[in-house]
Every structure is written in C-alpha cells, then in structure tokens.
Amino acid sequence: MLILQNIGYIHPNKDLLFEDINLTINKQDKIALVGNNGIGKSTLLQIMAGRLQPSAGTLKASSKPYYVPQHFGQYNTYTIAQALGVADKLQALKEILGGQVTAGNMTVLDDDWGIEERCSEALAHWGLEGLQFQQPMSTLSGGQKTKVFLAGIFIHKPQIVLLDEPSNHLDMAGRAILYDYIQSANSTLVVVSHDRTLLNLLNTVCELSKRGITTYGGNYDFYATQKTVEANALNEDLKGKEKALRKAKEIERESTERQQKLDARGRKKQDKAGVPTIALNTLRNNAEKSTARAKEVHAEKTGAIANEINELRKELPAKDKMKIGFDDTQLHRGKILVTAKDINYSYGAQLLWKEPLSFQLNSGERIAIAGINGSGKTTLIKMILGTLEPAAGTLYRATDSRSVYIDQDYSLIDNGLSVYEQAQQFNTGHLEEHEIKSRLTHFLFTKADWDKPCHALSGGEKMRMVLCCLTIAQQAPDMIVLDEPTNNLDIQNIEILTAAVKEYQGTVIVISHDTRFLDEVGVEERITLNRQNSGGKQIN
Numbered sequence: 184m185l186i187l188q189n190i191g192y193i194h195p196n197k198d199l200l201f202e203d204i205n206l207t208i209n210k211q212d213k214i215a216l217v218g219n220n221g222i223g224k225s226t227l228l229q230i231m232a233g234r235l236q237p238s239a240g241t242l243k244a245s246s247k248p249y250y251v252p253q254h255f256g257q258y259n260t261y262t263i264a265q266a267l268g269v270a271d272k273l274q275a276l277k278e279i280l281g282g283q284v285t286a287g288n289m290t291v292l293d294d295d296w297g298i299e300e301r302c303s304e305a306l307a308h309w310g311l312e313g314l315q316f317q318q319p320m321s322t323l324s325g326g327q328k329t330k331v332f333l334a335g336i337f338i339h340k341p342q343i344v345l346l347d348e349p350s351n352h353l354d355m356a357g358r359a360i361l362y363d364y365i366q367s368a369n370s371t372l373v374v375v376s377h378d379r380t381l382l383n384l385l386n387t388v389c390e391l392s393k394r395g396i397t398t399y400g401g402n403y404d405f406y407a408t409q410k411t412v413e414a415n416a417l418n419e420d421l422k423g424k425e426k427a428l429r430k431a432k433e434i435e436r437e438s439t440e441r442q443q444k445l446d447a448r449g450r451k452k453q454d455k456a457g458v459p460t461i462a463l464n465t466l467r468n469n470a471e472k473s474t475a476r477a478k479e480v481h482a483e484k485t486g487a488i489a490n491e492i493n494e495l496r497k498e499l500p501a502k503d504k505m506k507i508g509f510d511d512t513q514l515h516r517g518k519i520l521v522t523a524k525d526i527n528y529s530y531g532a533q534l535l536w537k538e539p540l541s542f543q544l545n546s547g548e549r550i551a552i553a554g555i556n557g558s559g560k561t562t563l564i565k566m567i568l569g570t571l572e573p574a575a576g577t578l579y580r581a582t583d584s585r586s587v588y589i590d591q592d593y594s595l596i597d598n599g600l601s602v603y604e605q606a607q608q609f610n611t612g613h614l615e616e617h618e619i620k621s622r623l624t625h626f627l628f629t630k631a632d633w634d635k636p637c638h639a640l641s642g643g644e645k646m647r648m649v650l651c652c653l654t655i656a657q658q659a660p661d662m663i664v665l666d667e668p669t670n671n672l673d674i675q676n677i678e679i680l681t682a683a684v685k686e687y688q689g690t691v692i693v694i695s696h697d698t699r700f701l702d703e704v705g706v707e708e709r710i711t712l713n714r715q716n717s718g719g720k721q722i723n
Contacts, residue, residue, distance in 0.1 A: 185207070185373070186243040187230075189241070190240035201391065202239065205395070213385040213386050214374065217390050218392055220642075221675040223391060225347050228347050228375055231373060234249035248341065251345065253347040255332075262317050263317070264302075267334070273298060273302070275291040276292055281293045285649075298338075302316065305334035305337035310330065311455060321527060333361065336370075344368070345372075354556045354696055360697060365381060366384055377672060386402060388402070424491050489678045502701045516547035519546075519581065520581045520661070520690060521542075521602070522542075522565055524541050524542050524577050525541055526540050526578060527540070527574055529575075539575060539576050540576075546662075548707075549708070550692050551709045552694050552709070552710045552712065557633045563712065564666060585661050586663075587639045588665075590666045593648070595649050601634050601636055602633050602634070602637060606655055612656070619655065623651060646680055663684070663689060663691055664691075665694065668693065669695060669697045681700060685704055685705065
C-alpha cells in the first residue's frame with residue numbers, strides 16, 4: 184500500500200510543481216498515472232520511490248517500492264549487476280563457492296543460494312541471454328537498459344513496482360513481454376506511460392493536473408471516454424457563454440441606441456419649451472451620467488462573461504484549440520513514388536538483410552516499416568529518401584515528389600533560431616508577419632513563445648513546431664516519413680500528431696512500435712524487416 188498525504192514539491196529554483204496531492208494506492212492496484220508533459224508525473228513517481236523528498240506532506244509505503252526509471256544515464260558507470268542491486272550477493276556467492284566461507288559473505292548472501300540462477304533466468308526472459316553480469320551499462324542500447332531494470336522485478340519480487348515510461352525503448356517483441364507481465368502481475372503497480380495499449384491493461388487511471396489528482400475507475404479507454412464527455416460538456420458550455428456574450432453586446436448596442444434617441448428627443452422638446460441654458464446643462468449632465476452608468480453596467484456584464492469564456496478556453500484539450508489545415512498534395516493518388524527491386528545494404532562486407540527487399544510505394548498509401556530493433560528500419564528509410572544508396576539491387580525514386588522526414592530528434596528544427604524565425608524559414612508563400620504569428624498561435628505558441636530559442640522547446644513543442652511549419656509552407660509535401668514519432672510525447676501531443684496525420688492527404692511512411700497510433704492514422708500495409716527473410720510488402 185502507498186498513501187500520499189498533502190504531498191507538494193517545489194523545484195530548487197523555487198517554482199511550485201504541485202501541492203496537496205492526496206492518493207491511496209491499495210494492495211494489487213494497477214494504476215496509470217497520466218497528465219500533460221511537465222505537470223510532474225515523473226517527479227511524483229520518484230517521490231513514491233523514495234528517490235526524492237517532497238517539499239510538503241508525508242508518504243507511507245507498506246514495503247520498499249521497486250523503481251524502473253525513464254532515463255539511465257546515471258547508471259552508465261555501473262555494471263549490470265550493480266544496476267540490478269545484486270553485485271554484492273553475486274560476489275559473496277562466488278567467494279563462498281571458491282572456499283571463502285566467511286561470516287561476512289554468508290551475511291551478504293543471506294541464504295539466497297539461487298541468486299545467480301534467478302538473475303540469469305530473469306535476463307533470459309527479457310531476451311538478454313548474451314549479457315554478462317559485469318558488463319558496463321554504458322555498452323547497452325536504450326532498450327537493453329530498460330530490459331535490465333525490468334528483469335530486476337523478477338529477481339527481487341517486490342510488492343510495489345513503479346514504472347516510468349517502460350515501453351519507450353522497447354520493440355514489438357519487448358512490448359509483448361511487458362504487456363504480459365502487466366496483465367499477470369500480482370504486485371501493486373503505478374505506471375507513467377504514453378503507451379495507450381499498455382495503459383489499457385491497468386484498471387485505474389489517475390490524472391495529475393494543476394487541480395491535483397483525479398481518479399477514474401477504469402482503464403485508459405474508459406478514461407478517454409470520460410474526458411471526451413467532459414470536453415463535449417465544456418464545448419457546449421463555451422458555446423453557451425459565447426452566445427450569451429453576443430446577446431449581451433447586442434443588448435448593450437440596442438440600449439445605447441435607444442438612450443441616444445431618447446436624449447435627442449428630449450433635447451428637441453426642451454429647445455421648443457425654451458428651457459434656460461443652466462437648466463439645459465443640468466439636464467444634459469444628468470443624461471450623460473445616466474448613459475455612463477448604463478455603459479458601466481453593460482461593460483461589467485460583458486467583461487464577466489468574457490472572463491468566463493477565457494477560463495473555459497484554458498480548460499479545452501490542446502487538440503480542440505488547434506487549427507491544423509494542411510494543403511493537399513498535388514500528386515495524383517496511385518502515382519509510383521518508389522520501386523525497389525532486390526535491394527540490400529552493407530556495413531563493410533556484411534549485408535544487412537539475408538534476403539534482398541523488393542516493394543513498390545504509391546502516392547496516397549499509408550505504410551509502416553516494422554521489425555525488431557537493429558533490423559535496419561531507419562536505414563531503409565534513408566534509402567527511400569535518397570540519403571543512402573543500396574549496395575545491391577535497383578531503387579527508383581520519382582523526381583517530381585517532395586518528401587519531409589520527421590525523425591525522433593526533430594532535425595527539421597534549427598535549434599539556433601527563435602520560434603518565430605523558425606516559422607519564417609518555411610514561409611515560401613510570403614505570408615505577412617501577422618499571418619505567421621497567427622499560425623503560431625493556432626499551434627499554441629503564444630506571444631511569450633515567439634522569441635524563445637528552439638533548443639529550449641520540449642519534444643512535444645518541437646513536434647507542434649514542425650506541424651506549424653508544414654502548414655506555413657506554400658505546398659504540402661507529397662510524402663511524410665515519421666521515425667518513431669510518438670517516442671517521448673505525452674498523450675496530449677500524440678493526439679495532436681494523430682489528428683494532423685489523419686487530416687494529411689499525402690503518402691505516409693511510419694516507423695513505430697505504437698500499434699494504436701498506426702491503427703488510428705490508417706496504416707493498412709507493412710514492410711516487415713527481418714534479417715532472416717525477404718521482408719516483403721504485406722497487406723494486413
């Protein structure tokens with residue numbers, strides 16, 4: 184059990200991240216902790232793990248949680264055994280078996296005679312059979328580092344497990360093992376993730392926001408449905424307020440016109456009646472004061488409604504605030520863009536694929552390039568785009584098509600430019616300054632962001648910056664290539680990206696382990712890469 188009471192956290196720079204967080208997590212609960220990037224999910228998870236001390240409040244845990252971090256750089260100087268927290272036990276076992284049966288070694292081993300076998304089985308379960316316990320963590324890929332820490336769950340058998348973006352670096356096979364663990368686990372689980380397939384395996388969603396923690400009793404799909412209901416109600420409320428504001432302004436205008444007519448009529452009567460000048464001035468002053476008071480009343484009413492509208496708009500989901508609007512590609516659907524015949528790539532004398540690849544890409548198609556990590560997905564993308572050439576076979580590329588490659592690092596963005604300067608780089612249609620700034624605003628870059636350097640943008644902000652730039656460009660690309668586009672994006676930004684790709688009418692090629700994203704953007708065909716087969720084009 185985990186009990187959080189009035190938990191708050193203040194950054195070292197004195198910025199408040201969150202406060203008054205109250206949450207009780209019972210035995211064998213499986214909790215998804217969701218929320219927008221920067222809201223504090225990873226920080227809260229580290230507080231639960233005892234890695235960070237809260238600025239306020241108390242944490243009670245029935246046992247020590249096991250924590251799988253999102254980032255592993257701090258472990259690069261560790262061996263695998265040290266990262267798993269078993270180095271001392273393995274060394275003690277080795278010395279005991281070598282004849283050094285000391286009291287110290289026996290105390291460290293603590294009768295855990297099966298530790299070495301259990302570690303080997305755990306690593307093998309995650310496909311890490313070839314790794315040695317003394318191997319440095321710095322020699323491993325991101326996916327291998329994740330699997331090492333996930334293997335630790337099987338070694339230590341903790342009652343409470345905390346997972347921070349556990350599927351980020353995993354390929355399809357690794358994710359399948361992770362999903363199986365999530366479903367079968369008897370431990371208490373708290374998971375921070377943007378992987379909606381994983382989130383659907385958890386029975387409760389806790390949303391962290393500026394208002395605190397809100398609990399939804401169901402999996403992610405249930406949560407998403409409830410959020411849609413809330414968003415629809417918010418939109419209806421917003422429409423009602425906007426209608427009320429229009430009505431209030433209309434009443435204000437009619438009232439002002441009516442008062443002006445009454446004043447004019449009154450002045451004519453007074454002139455005819457020969458009212459003295461002093462009395463006329465008094466009457467005129469009274470009329471002006473009455474008109475001013477009426478204007479103040481109307482201004483207060485319209486101002487109050489306008490403030491309510493602004494507050495409601497702040498609560499809208501980001502995808503509801505944005506206006507994407509891609510131009511259509513000018514290529515006719517079905518035009519042959521790429522034809523590959525028996526192609527292969529080589530690293531030195533070693534060919535990448537045992538069997539060559541043959542396929543055809545046509546305009547308007549949506550295709551995923553699939554395969555385990557290291558199967559050559561990004562290499563194939565670079566050959567399709569023309570930045571690499573095959574070592575064998577022939578590869579035809581249409582010369583009259585335009586492609587945009589959006590990689591995991593958003594290399595289209597020049598980190599040396601400001602947000603506004605970056606937008607101007609794509610201004611081939613000679614839009615006016617106010618039009619550029621309007622586009623930026625539509626993509627949630629406010630006036631405060633226009634001078635911000637691009638290197639300071641988060642992954643989600645860079646993704647929105649790329650989308651904004653593509654809408655500023657005079658003509659949409661004929662083909663967009665996405666390389667692991669949902670990695671490091673929160674769910675809000677995944678939804679924004681999904682909406683943009685669905686709206687785009689051109690050709691889409693995607694490398695992604697996120698099956699839900701592939702389904703939602705309409706991928707119907709796959710080029711499956713495997714060093715043991717031909718990796719042909721398959722229609723699913």
